[in-house]
Amino acid sequence: MSAFMGSRRRDDLASRPWTGRKRHYDLFKELTVGTLVIGIAVVALSAVFGSPDDRGMTLATWAKAAPADFVATATAELGRTSDSATYGPPYTRTQGASQTLGPIDLQSFSGVRIPIDTANDFVIRPLASVPTAQSAVALWRAAGTAQQTSWTDAYTKALAKAPGGSPTGVAAGPYGPVPALTGTLLGMARSGSLDGVIRSEGGFAGLDVTRPTLFLGDGAYFNDLAATLHLSGDQWGVMNETGDYPGQSWLWLFSLWYQIPAIGGAPNADVLAVGLIGLLSIALVLVPFIPGLRTLPRLIPIHRLVWRDYYAKRGTALRSRPRAALDDA
Amino acid sequence: MPDEKVVPEEPERWSTWTGRARGWMLKRLPPDRLLPEDQPSYVASWIYVFGMGAIASLVFVIGSGIVLALNGPAWYHVSALGHFVNSAHLWSVELLFLTMVVHLWGKYWMAAWRGGRALTWMTGAISFFASIGAAFTGYLVQTNFDSQWIAFEAKDALNAVGIGAWFSVTDLGQLLTWHIVLMPLAVGAIVALHVLLVRVHGVVPPIDAAESDAQLGGSAAVTVAEEPPTAPRPVTESAAAAEPALVAHQEVAR
Numbered sequence: 001m002s003a004f005m006g007s008r009r010r011d012d013l014a015s016r017p018w019t020g021r022k023r024h025y026d027l028f029k030e031l032t033v034g035t036l037v038i039g040i041a042v043v044a045l046s047a048v049f050g051s052p053d054d055r056g057m058t059l060a061t062w063a064k065a066a067p068a069d070f071v072a073t074a075t076a077e078l079g080r081t082s083d084s085a086t087y088g089p090p091y092t093r094t095q096g097a098s099q100t101l102g103p104i105d106l107q108s109f110s111g112v113r114i115p116i117d118t119a120n121d122f123v124i125r126p127l128a129s130v131p132t133a134q135s136a137v138a139l140w141r142a143a144g145t146a147q148q149t150s151w152t153d154a155y156t157k158a159l160a161k162a163p164g165g166s167p168t169g170v171a172a173g174p175y176g177p178v179p180a181l182t183g184t185l186l187g188m189a190r191s192g193s194l195d196g197v198i199r200s201e202g203g204f205a206g207l208d209v210t211r212p213t214l215f216l217g218d219g220a221y222f223n224d225l226a227a228t229l230h231l232s233g234d235q236w237g238v239m240n241e242t243g244d245y246p247g248q249s250w251l252w253l254f255s256l257w258y259q260i261p262a263i264g265g266a267p268n269a270d271v272l273a274v275g276l277i278g279l280l281s282i283a284l285v286l287v288p289f290i291p292g293l294r295t296l297p298r299l300i301p302i303h304r305l306v307w308r309d310y311y312a313k314r315g316t317a318l319r320s321r322p323r324a325a326l327d328d329a
Numbered sequence: 330m331p332d333e334k335v336v337p338e339e340p341e342r343w344s345t346w347t348g349r350a351r352g353w354m355l356k357r358l359p360p361d362r363l364l365p366e367d368q369p370s371y372v373a374s375w376i377y378v379f380g381m382g383a384i385a386s387l388v389f390v391i392g393s394g395i396v397l398a399l400n401g402p403a404w405y406h407v408s409a410l411g412h413f414v415n416s417a418h419l420w421s422v423e424l425l426f427l428t429m430v431v432h433l434w435g436k437y438w439m440a441a442w443r444g445g446r447a448l449t450w451m452t453g454a455i456s457f458f459a460s461i462g463a464a465f466t467g468y469l470v471q472t473n474f475d476s477q478w479i480a481f482e483a484k485d486a487l488n489a490v491g492i493g494a495w496f497s498v499t500d501l502g503q504l505l506t507w508h509i510v511l512m513p514l515a516v517g518a519i520v521a522l523h524v525l526l527v528r529v530h531g532v533v534p535p536i537d538a539a540e541s542d543a544q545l546g547g548s549a550a551v552t553v554a555e556e557p558p559t560a561p562r563p564v565t566e567s568a569a570a571a572e573p574a575l576v577a578h579q580e581v582a583r
Contacts, residue, residue, distance in 0.1 A: 012443075012444055013444075013534055013538055013539065013540065013545075014443040014444025014445075014446075014533055014534050014538075015444040015445050016444075017531060018369040018531060018532075018534060019545065020369065020370060020542070020544045020545035021369070021370040021544040021545075022367040022368060022369055022370060023367060023368055023369075023370050023372065023373065024366070024367055025365060025366060025367050025368040025372070026366065027364055027365065028364075030381055031381060031384070031385065034378070034381040034382055034384070034385040035385040035388055037382075037385070038382060038385040038386050038388075038389060038421070038424060039385075039389060041420075041424060042386075042389050042417050042420050042421045042424065043417065045416075045420040045423075045424075046413055046416035046417045046419075046420050047413075047416075049416070049420070050412065050413075050416045051412065051415050051416040051418075051419040051420075052473075052475065053405070053406060053412065053415070053471075053473050054473055054474040054475060055406075055473060055474060056472060056473050056474050056476070056477050057474055057477060087488075089488070089494065090488060090493055090494035098489075099489040106489070106490045106491035107488055107489050107490070107491055108491075109491040110491050110493075110494030110495070111494070113494035113495070114494065114497060202500075205502065207500065207501045207502035207503075208497070208499065208500045208501070208502065208503075209480075209499050209500070209501060210497060210499040210500065213477060213480055213481055213484075213499045214481075214499075216477070216481070217481045222478075222481070225474075226478045229474075229478075231475075231478050231482075233482060237478075237482065238482065238483075241468070241475050242473075242474060242475045245419075246423050248461075248464060248465065248468060249426070250426050250430065250461055250464070251461070251465075268489070270485050270486040270488075270489035270490070271489045271490060273486065274486050274489065274490045275490075281454075281458055284454045284457075285451050285454040285455060285458075286451070287437070287442065287450065287454075288442035288446075288447040288450055288451075289447070294440065294442070297437060297438045297439065297440040297536065298440065298536055300438070302438035303438055303439050303440070303535065303536045306374050306376050306435065306438065306439055306535075307371050307374065307439075307535040307536075308374075309371075309373045309374070310370065310371040310373070310535050310538070310542075310544065311535065311537070313543065313544065314542045314543055314544070315542075315543050
């Protein structure tokens, strides 16, 4: 059975150069024909089906389409209660936010390498350049953390009670500068300028879109749209893409773990899914050395289909040879 | 008449690192094995087409990718030609994975790691994972809603295992480097090694192939033609010389 391990043995037929019958073969011709066939298929598929390209979402499109959701999210960013504000490494120092596997905490290993302060990065710093927001920004900065939290908590509850969550339907209350801050931020987002300002926080070129992506993700609008496009995690979204396209179907096994409630619903679902797919990937690489897996092909004779021509002719060639030649042998 | 038999050069002739490297390579992969004009008789199945199909698909992935890279990640949003090239990039990737997965399953059921071919299998599996990484970074640099959402979702898995701090899926600049430079180099290198290993070791013979098979010229095939193979019978050069019919049979078969 050692031959099934991939090891080399001199008396093993698979280990030696083939000394039996051969057939004509043209490597370059096969490559040329293969390239032509694939080329025709690529051009045909591209012409007929094209490719998906749904426009990216901006803070502007979000603010225009769902202003109530935008203001509620901005309030959570200001109060540092959003998902991003409490994410943990590598964005924040939130205690106990990491996904762990028993005592192993790989998420905390990197520390806070991409620091995000949602109140300052998403709301206060962008508004600092807006003349009409100066007094509200100054009031916010002058207040202590407890006072800031009190304002945002009160405004969050008031928004939840307002019809449709609309800021215009909020009753008067102890919200401090929060309505002014979030209202001005909404106007800034609608005008499109907030996208540029937040994006530039990731550098002059604006290539690091971590901040706008996290801000969008904290709102319901972004997630709802993804669910409508069958992209969320519980919809096998890891392997889907927008439109009716195959997507990354090769990620089906990774996506599968999130569909199992015991894993997908676990607080450390990502660690479990990545860990499992990592183990299975190592197993695939090491198949030649894994007992059982390496012998399965012998037990389930699919190879009989692959080499059916060989097996069909195993004995016929010599039988058809001249008797004299056989006698000589 | 003088004996014109070609005598292989002695290893001692290689006195430099370069010479020894050349000798090492020529010993393992002589030109007729690198670019063969024949293959064993059992290499006669459609399953063998898919490995070549994967390489052909990779040609179009790289070609369309170069055009997209030269024009920038946002070009295909505003150009009809760009959109077509992007479509060609997408579909060549889909065909690459289709052919690669069929190739992989085929090789599994053929137990293609037999006979010292374990490293060939391993490089093939690693090239599959490298291709997944390359495709994943490709989906992240689309600069559209799809890439936004994939980045938002994928960051959690990568952060959870401590990778996200260095491989940030929301950093387009970083991702472009991965997708356009690092991953193509990785895939190209591992695929090249995989193909060279295939050429070095040759195509694995059928699982039940035995010296008694007619296509190997074994005399036992006359009597047990349709019977299951018996235990392998080692054939050495001297044994072949003692069996002229075996040699003659191979000559005819060629």
